[in-house]
Amino acid sequence: MSVRNGGSAVVETLAAHGVDTVFGIPGTHNLELYRHLAPCGIRAVTPRHEQGAGYAAEGYARVSGRPGVVLTTSGPGMTNAMTAAATAYAESQPMLVLSPGVPTGTEGRDLGLLHETKDASGAMDRLVRWSRRVAGPEDAADAVTAAFATFRGARPRPVHVEIPLDVLEQQWDGSPWVGAVTAPPEPDAADVRCAATLLAGARRPLVIVGGGAVDAAAEVRALTEALGAPVATTVNGKGVLDESHPLAVGASVRLRALHKAAAESDALLVVGSELGDSDLWEGRITAQTVIRCDIEPGQLHKNCQAAVALLGDAATTLRALRTALPTSGALVGTYPTNAPFVGTHGPASVRASELRDACRAEARDGAATYEEINLAVRAALPADGVLAGDSSQVTYLGSVHFFDVPAPRRFCYTPGYATLGYGLPAAIGASLARPGEPVAVLLGDGAFLFSVQELATAVDLRLPLPIVVVDNGGYREIRDQQEQRGIPPVGVDLPVPDLAALAGAFGAHGVRTSDPGALTALVADALSADRPTVIHLEME
Known part of the structure; x- marks a missing residue:
């Protein structure tokens, strides 16, 4: 490489640990990381929001068992990814978040620097297994190696490494190294x-x-x-x-x-x-x-x-x-x-x-329609396929119980952190983790609109991804809870755009139906399409 610096210390160490894909958005402060990705054989996937990058990395980890890696820029790039990192912590998924930080010696000085954050590593440390701000290129490489060591032989959870801007540009003459595998404990x-x-x-x-x-x-x-x-x-x-x-x-x-x-x-x-x-x-x-x-x-x-x-x-x-x-x-x-x-x-x-x-x-009590929808999608998705859901009724009342899978790592959903906006980017990560294997998304309209921008990412990647959106007019679960408490519905009955037309605007396919029984054929067609397909299922 023509330039070997703190950025290459990080990226070469990622490659030494078998990383071939990272999720993130290039920014002013992380360019010395991006400089080294292609020479090290690592593919950069660009979602349209750092939270989507984090969810894609979580989905990648969930179906593959390999750590998902997120590259953010400093400040808002990192904070945008924090919800996904917290999700990975709650769901015990291995994730490494890498972000630049303010230059060495400027920490906490409130100088008005671009993307200056009061204590980025401290903030992230409250959400993940550990966060570490490094002091030099060798320390950066060591931190990445330490991160991968935490994923083996222990409960997998996310970690964060902050690399100061000056460290990213400092010369590095070292070599990446992989730590010894820690054997898990054995029972008495x-x-x-x-x-x-x-x-x-x-x-x-x-x-x-x-x-x-x-x-x-x-x-x-x-x-x-x-x-x-x-x-x-x-x-x-x-x-x-x-x-x-x-x-x-x-x-x-x-x-x-x-x-x-x-x-x-x-x-x-x-x-x-x-x-x-x-x-x-x-x-x-x-x-x-x-x-x-x-x-x-x-x-x-x-x-x-x-x-x-x-x-x-x-x-x-x-x-x-x-x-x-x-x-x-x-x-x-x-x-x-x-x-x-x-x-x-x-x-x-x-x-x-x-x-x-x-x-x-x-x-089944009160969820018969969701059972019907899930059985229709199950009939179209091959046995080895992956289903991605979201914090939607069709997922936690439907897919959890009625979408049978033959093996682990075939179902992406976050029951603990119960985040909205997870399903679509997680499916993108799952598709990249299992190239060529079928993946489908089944979620509600509220969840889909949380991360609809990632439809552009799926189009870029030409993923044959069926995205079944069950339209119940907003936030149905919260509406039900309001009714149970005697609260008049407020903030939950929301107009839903023509999602098929919206898909077309993104360059995806889009269809509409009000018949759950039609989903089997529509999902089967979408799995062989040349790009993602949004299937807008309108409910009464």
């Missing part, structure tokens, strides 16, 4: 044996898996089939067990039918979930005996006290539990109601089917 062997004994002896075992188990799908299946235990998931754990599997209860942890089943179980195994309010919707998980597995110590008793706490990576811990179980013959002979999985008609499958039916019936 005695605790594993204790947990295995409790699970093997249970007559009504139940398993709940969360986002911490997304890379342990094979281990979840092996253990639960050995136990003959129904498996429910949180939203972030959706698909860890194929939702068509006879033991799968689906993403049902928020439903009262599941809470009742947990209370009646005599051994509940919770893997990789904090069991927070965003998972339970004001419910509570209790059981006679609770066994929890998590990679983060602070999660092991949070919101539900564990009788046995297993600190460790989900895959490693579940393999150890499976090994510690007695043989299948012992399980069948000693605990006949806790028989291993023996197909669709065995006792474990019947119990799971009954629980799934109860959960589906509860979810």
